[in-house]
Amino acid sequence: MKTKHSQNQSYDLQELNFESNLKNVKEDVGQVKVPIIDLYNFEQRFKEISEDLWQAATQVGFFQLTRHGIALDTINTAFDASKSFFSLNKTQKSQYPLKNGLNAGWEYMEQVRPSTGSADQKESYQITLPHMQDLWPNTELTQFKQDVLTMEHQAWSLGMKVLSCFAYKLGFQRDFFTQAHNKDKADYQSTLRLLHYLPQDKDTQFDKNTWRAGAHTDFDCLTMVFQKQGQGGLQVCPGKNADQHQSWTEVDAIDGVITCNIGDMLMRWSDDKLKSTFHRVRMPKPEEITQARYSMAFFCQANKNVIIQGSEKSYKPISAEDYLNMRIAANFA
Numbered sequence: 283m284k285t286k287h288s289q290n291q292s293y294d295l296q297e298l299n300f301e302s303n304l305k306n307v308k309e310d311v312g313q314v315k316v317p318i319i320d321l322y323n324f325e326q327r328f329k330e331i332s333e334d335l336w337q338a339a340t341q342v343g344f345f346q347l348t349r350h351g352i353a354l355d356t357i358n359t360a361f362d363a364s365k366s367f368f369s370l371n372k373t374q375k376s377q378y379p380l381k382n383g384l385n386a387g388w389e390y391m392e393q394v395r396p397s398t399g400s401a402d403q404k405e406s407y408q409i410t411l412p413h414m415q416d417l418w419p420n421t422e423l424t425q426f427k428q429d430v431l432t433m434e435h436q437a438w439s440l441g442m443k444v445l446s447c448f449a450y451k452l453g454f455q456r457d458f459f460t461q462a463h464n465k466d467k468a469d470y471q472s473t474l475r476l477l478h479y480l481p482q483d484k485d486t487q488f489d490k491n492t493w494r495a496g497a498h499t500d501f502d503c504l505t506m507v508f509q510k511q512g513q514g515g516l517q518v519c520p521g522k523n524a525d526q527h528q529s530w531t532e533v534d535a536i537d538g539v540i541t542c543n544i545g546d547m548l549m550r551w552s553d554d555k556l557k558s559t560f561h562r563v564r565m566p567k568p569e570e571i572t573q574a575r576y577s578m579a580f581f582c583q584a585n586k587n588v589i590i591q592g593s594e595k596s597y598k599p600i601s602a603e604d605y606l607n608m609r610i611a612a613n614f615a
């Protein structure tokens with residue numbers, strides 16, 4: 283477990299200063315509607331879907347996808363693989379440790395959010411394809427790699443579909459973001475993250491700074507979160523700028539429905555048109571306290587050598603590698 287770092291630290295990135303000074307947010311649960319977008323008949327309905335996604339991403343920053351083409355079976359198989367990995371004992375899991383700065387491997391309560399200064403109550407295993415050497419638990423789990431790779435590929439494909447709609451609306455070629463998230467290149471850095479939020483002992487008391495995942499915005503272009511029915515707790519707070527904060531709204535956890543949010547990389551790339559949104563995972567309620575929560579998140583992160591800058595040049599150009607490194611450094615000691 284890592285030690286706390288100062289909450290009033292100052293960072294080079296404006297995004298991180300927002301995050302470390304996150305306050306003024308009402309603690310009541312709000313009523314913001316998270317738009318639901320049906321991707322049925324994607325090719326034929328491309329323009330209509332693009333308008334719906336644009337509306338959701340510019341107004342709210344969070345949306346949920348239905349009829350997106352990833353079979354429930356694929357998702358459940360990946361959840362089963364995830365559960366089997368986290369069920370290994372610590373000695374087994376520690377053979378596959380998180381590689382420094384590379385979003386690959388296993389960590390246990392190592393992520394400290396700038397907004398809270400204390401460790402998230404979770405463990406995670408991350409898959410970033412070019413960095414998986416020695417990280418697959420093939421000896422313990424013979425089917426794991428295959429099941430997880432299937433999920434990774436399908437999540438990437440869907441992410442590229444959604445991003446093609448944003449490319450179209452931003453006036454880029456439709457495959458602009460697909461080129462920028464090229465799986466065949468060594469500098470690919472999109473990540474599938476398996477998450478296990480820890481069950482808690484009934485009698486443990488936590489202070490109000492303890493979270494399953496402390497409030498944050500994501501570093502990437504687009505995040506897709508897979509949740510399981512009955513394992514809720516994800517909350518969002520629309521409005522990126524700390525002055526505009528409203529209140530937190532709980533996002534429904536529904537099997538097969540994918541919850542998406544815009545990350546800071548795409549907010550920059552769109553000259554702030556698309557909204558990256560604060561979110562967090564609350565601690566379990568008393569009646570849920572002994573229950574674990576499993577989720578999976580796919581982070582579309584542009585390849586390392588891609589330069590992030592929008593057509594209006596509102597931000598200085600920065601490579602996706604430098605951008606991600608600064609964000610990872612602020613979260614992992």
Ligand SMILES: O=C(O)CCC(=O)C(=O)O
Nearest residue numbers: 477500507516563577579
């Ligand atoms: O587990 C969730 O529902 C959200 C996870 C998340 O926000 C993250 O890992 O960035």
Ligand SMILES: [Fe+2]
Nearest residue numbers: 498499500561
């Ligand atoms: Fe997140």
